[in-house]
Amino acid sequence: MAMASPPSPPSSGCPFLDADSLRRLLPLSALIPHLRSSLPSLSAAIHSPPRSAFPLPSSPSASLLLMPSWSSDPSLPYIGVKIVTSFPSNSTLHRLPGVHASYSLFHAATGVPLVALNGSQLTLLRTAAVSGVAASLLARHDARVLVMAGAGALAPFLIAAHRLVRPGIERVIIWNRSTDKARILANNLQEEEGGEDRGVTFECAESLDEVVAQGDVVSCATSSESPIVRGVKLKPGAHLDLVGSFSPSMRECDDEGVARGRVFVDFEVAMEEAGELVGAFERGVISRADVAGTLVELLDGTKVGRRSDDEVTVFKAVGTAVVDLLAAQLAYENSLQGTYFLRVGI
Structure with a gap:
């Protein structure tokens, strides 16, 4: 269950959970049961507008996508937004992935930023868990x-x-x-x-x-x-x-x-x-x-x-964005509790 009043991030700035950290904090063995228990009880309280997509002038096929969500349930006091860039030509022109993403989690009562996460890794984990x-x-x-x-x-x-x-x-x-x-x-x-x-x-x-x-x-x-x-x-x-x-x-x-x-x-x-x-x-x-x-x-x-x-x-x-928010919640709260699972990796 989510904490009613998550603490503010350190004064040194908003922490960042990279891909390796997320794999340790969100093993599928923990994320799958978390979604099984939280989706029925919390999904109705999570507001998730349709994703917004904007074409980019840098490439005819490139786009910027925004996926916001926020919770009206006090037991899930978070606001989250995933920012995604899609550049399909990356694989052929630059030998880079075509999609990159970043996720930001905020305190719902104050709007204070709590943590930033590697959005690409978060998406892989939550998609597989679903x-x-x-x-x-x-x-x-x-x-x-x-x-x-x-x-x-x-x-x-x-x-x-x-x-x-x-x-x-x-x-x-x-x-x-x-x-x-x-x-x-x-x-x-x-x-x-x-x-x-x-x-x-x-x-x-x-x-x-x-x-x-x-x-x-x-x-x-x-x-x-x-x-x-x-x-x-x-x-x-x-x-x-x-x-x-x-x-x-x-x-x-x-x-x-x-x-x-x-x-x-x-x-x-x-x-x-x-x-x-x-x-x-x-x-x-x-x-x-x-x-x-x-x-x-x-x-x-x-x-x-x-x-x-x-x-x-x-x-x-x-x-x-509903499952993005629930996955980010678990990653953030596990990081606060120092919860790092023994099995590193997927």
């Missing part, structure tokens, strides 16, 4: 095979989150448009695991079509604008986790994937922003009324999750 929470309610308990589509910065966090909530996973298959990138990630994760004798194998695949049918959990974190997962390939009982797309022009699975599955979203805004859903609504594949519920409704018991072993479930997340 998928982990959803999978804990929607994926089969006996899930053994995880298919990961995408080998970017988010992929290892998603793999860790799914393995945490479904510890029976014994095989992880990674696909990426660049097979070399998928192979490097698989090799790195296998080395971190301590080799194949530890019971979990990591491998790469050249064809996503060929391995989707094997996945008990299929997680996608790409920037694709055309479907990469075909619904006809999903096995009965599969859980499809879609976190890559965040605009109507982006799409990671086809209409059949949406139609076959029982669809849940992180928040209702996903029905306005997710290309998989917006397109399906426009084409009459499903209607908004066919969306089975939100993550908060799953957590508070208003909606029922998986109903049978053969049911295909789909979770579509676009991310909101």
